[in-house]
Amino acid sequence: MHSRAFLASLCVAFTLAASLSTNDFGNFEPPDIVERDIAIIGGGSAGTYSSISLKDKGKSIIVIEKKNRIGGHTETYIDPATGTPIDMGVVIFHNLTIVRDYFARFDVPLITSGSDVDPNAVSVTGTYDLRTSKEVNITSPSQTNVGAAFAKYAEFLAKYPRLNDGMFLPDPVPEDLLMPFGDFAKKYGIEDAVATMFNYNPGLGDILTVPMIENQRVWGQSLVQQLAGGFLTTKHHNNSELYSKAQAELLAAESLLLQSHVICSERSDGGVKLIVQTPAGRKLIKAKKLLITIPPRLDFLAPFNLSAHERSIFGKLIDAGYYTSILNNTGLPDDLSITNYRSDTAYNLPQLPGVYGIGSTPVPGLKLAYYGTPRSNSTYPLSDQQVKSEIVNAIKTLQKANPETFSAEEPQFVEYSSHTPFYLQARPGDTKAGFYREMYALQGERNTFWTGATWRAQDSSDIWRYTEEEVLPGLVKEL
Ligand SMILES: Cc1cc2nc3c(=O)[nH]c(=O)nc-3n(C[C@H](O)[C@H](O)[C@H](O)COP(=O)(O)OP(=O)(O)OC[C@H]3O[C@@H](n4cnc5c(N)ncnc54)[C@H](O)[C@@H]3O)c2cc1C
Ligand SMILES: *[C@@H]1O[C@H](CO)[C@@H](O)[C@H](O)[C@H]1NC(C)=O
Numbered sequence: 001m002h003s004r005a006f007l008a009s010l011c012v013a014f015t016l017a018a019s020l021s022t023n024d025f026g027n028f029e030p031p032d033i034v035e036r037d038i039a040i041i042g043g044g045s046a047g048t049y050s051s052i053s054l055k056d057k058g059k060s061i062i063v064i065e066k067k068n069r070i071g072g073h074t075e076t077y078i079d080p081a082t083g084t085p086i087d088m089g090v091v092i093f094h095n096l097t098i099v100r101d102y103f104a105r106f107d108v109p110l111i112t113s114g115s116d117v118d119p120n121a122v123s124v125t126g127t128y129d130l131r132t133s134k135e136v137n138i139t140s141p142s143q144t145n146v147g148a149a150f151a152k153y154a155e156f157l158a159k160y161p162r163l164n165d166g167m168f169l170p171d172p173v174p175e176d177l178l179m180p181f182g183d184f185a186k187k188y189g190i191e192d193a194v195a196t197m198f199n200y201n202p203g204l205g206d207i208l209t210v211p212m213i214e215n216q217r218v219w220g221q222s223l224v225q226q227l228a229g230g231f232l233t234t235k236h237h238n239n240s241e242l243y244s245k246a247q248a249e250l251l252a253a254e255s256l257l258l259q260s261h262v263i264c265s266e267r268s269d270g271g272v273k274l275i276v277q278t279p280a281g282r283k284l285i286k287a288k289k290l291l292i293t294i295p296p297r298l299d300f301l302a303p304f305n306l307s308a309h310e311r312s313i314f315g316k317l318i319d320a321g322y323y324t325s326i327l328n329n330t331g332l333p334d335d336l337s338i339t340n341y342r343s344d345t346a347y348n349l350p351q352l353p354g355v356y357g358i359g360s361t362p363v364p365g366l367k368l369a370y371y372g373t374p375r376s377n378s379t380y381p382l383s384d385q386q387v388k389s390e391i392v393n394a395i396k397t398l399q400k401a402n403p404e405t406f407s408a409e410e411p412q413f414v415e416y417s418s419h420t421p422f423y424l425q426a427r428p429g430d431t432k433a434g435f436y437r438e439m440y441a442l443q444g445e446r447n448t449f450w451t452g453a454t455w456r457a458q459d460s461s462d463i464w465r466y467t468e469e470e471v472l473p474g475l476v477k478e479l
């Protein structure tokens, strides 16, 4: 009784702090009350997929997205001069029926990634140590050896088929799944796959110390299988096309609130009530079910009145920092991409925090730069200003150290995006103690369901599969 009264007044206090118009759950007029089967928090990869799938199943929904667009980590820069799109966030998808059907529903054509590259177009990858800006000579394993390493790795994964569907770990959790990935690679003789895994799974933090199970989230059976047939990307190299079409459809169906966020909520066995701040004032949303797709960090979940049990679970998650940007006037040749390597580390891996690499784009003069930090307990303490100056420093040092190849120019950001906190994950001790089993047991409690990268992987195709096969059936059954 006491705690209920306390928390209810907390909600009103929250509301008062944000504006002077007092609101509590009983204080809304009918035009400001929205009733739906499901309220979905976040309109990124997981939230958008969920909304469309539930809509197609005949359910009424409302998506609450804090930004003025949906799409989340899928970001496409459109060069104003030429109209050329550059996917600076999510690029590739798995060639699976669920993926092809989803894109086909919005009439967005897919191709095999790389299949439209002009074979005569010259593009070069340089390997530099971006601390010193000296070129580093790398001896990469042959394609045959890389293939053989992935085949061995696939054999290991085949022992745990449920890992292809989510973090469904055997109990007790085998030590092989908990050991640092660097040790795992040695134990199973798959060293020749490490560099490829690192390059395709940035934002993970340090691949050699991360528990095997966390690298495996992205590098699971499904992604490994794609190595044979090729990844998919959109034909127009404009992955935001799917999201702008979905956004138009959701807005037309009054199923999306942009630039909106939940102020407070009541989640009980009877259903869910949310007070939502929207550009058109406060709304009360009444839903039978809540589907939370945002990163489940305690600070982000504050408006959802977490129970002590929920807090103790999500409070254990750690994350890594991941940043992307597009720059102009870098002084680097248009056809050159640069990978950050070291001559003195295992697998020549770069030191984090640091620049992963600088990629070329189809727009002359524009470069993509990717930056990452190691995993840390409370989000790596690095401001956007620091990340930007580190990127610019790396480029200017490259210019100075290689005056014959790069010209001295003043790099400028034309776009910058922080994807932090990224790759939320458990520490190995917590995983061993049953962290993921407890986290998944929250599905459906207090009419709340969960999906998104933390529940599956930093991989859209896997998120869509997990959402469709593991989350939505249980949710829909209870409606
Ligand atoms: C640079 C980069 C490249 C990537 N490349 C690939 C790739 O090639 N292929 C691939 O499959 N995956 C890739 N990923 C992984 C990508 O993160 C996942 O594919 C997927 O986007 C994760 O989906 P999500 O729904 O969990 O999170 P997001 O897509 O980030 O969606 C979360 C959404 O919630 C919103 N939100 C956050 N807080 C709130 C709040 N309080 N209230 C309301 N809304 C809120 C956000 O604005 C966002 O729209 C990449 C990621 C990055 C950063
Ligand atoms: C994807 O897989 C399907 C079925 O195996 C195949 O027909 C198709 O050519 C592949 N590639 C693309 C771009 O769809």
Ligand SMILES: *[C@@H]1O[C@H](CO)[C@@H](O)[C@H](O)[C@H]1NC(C)=O
Pocket: 135, 136, 137
């Ligand atoms: C890299 O290797 C090439 C060819 O073997 C050699 O000419 C060059 O000097 C080497 N560069 C460095 C930095 O070791």
Ligand SMILES: *[C@@H]1O[C@H](CO)[C@@H](O)[C@H](O)[C@H]1NC(C)=O
Pocket: 076, 078, 083, 084, 085, 236, 238, 240, 241, 242, 244, 245
């Ligand atoms: C890319 O997609 C966006 C969003 O749908 C759209 O506005 C833009 O016109 C597209 N551009 C190209 C070149 O495909």
Ligand SMILES: *[C@@H]1O[C@H](CO)[C@@H](O)[C@H](O)[C@H]1NC(C)=O
Pocket: 003, 004, 007, 008, 011, 265, 266, 267, 305, 306, 307, 308
């Ligand atoms: C907050 O959650 C607790 C359970 O942890 C519940 O008893 C209380 O009623 C909730 N308050 C609101 C406003 O939903």
Ligand SMILES: *[C@@H]1O[C@H](CO)[C@@H](O)[C@H](O)[C@H]1NC(C)=O
Pocket: 079, 080, 328, 329, 365, 414
């Ligand atoms: C890049 O810089 C050049 C030269 O300074 C300028 O003409 C061009 O408009 C810039 N492009 C963008 C996208 O900012």
Ligand SMILES: *[C@@H]1O[C@H](CO)[C@@H](O)[C@H](O)[C@H]1NC(C)=O
Pocket: 318, 375, 376, 377, 427
């Ligand atoms: C986080 O905290 C734990 C214990 O509090 C510590 O052992 C660990 O090294 C820290 N860092 C990471 C990245 O987990």
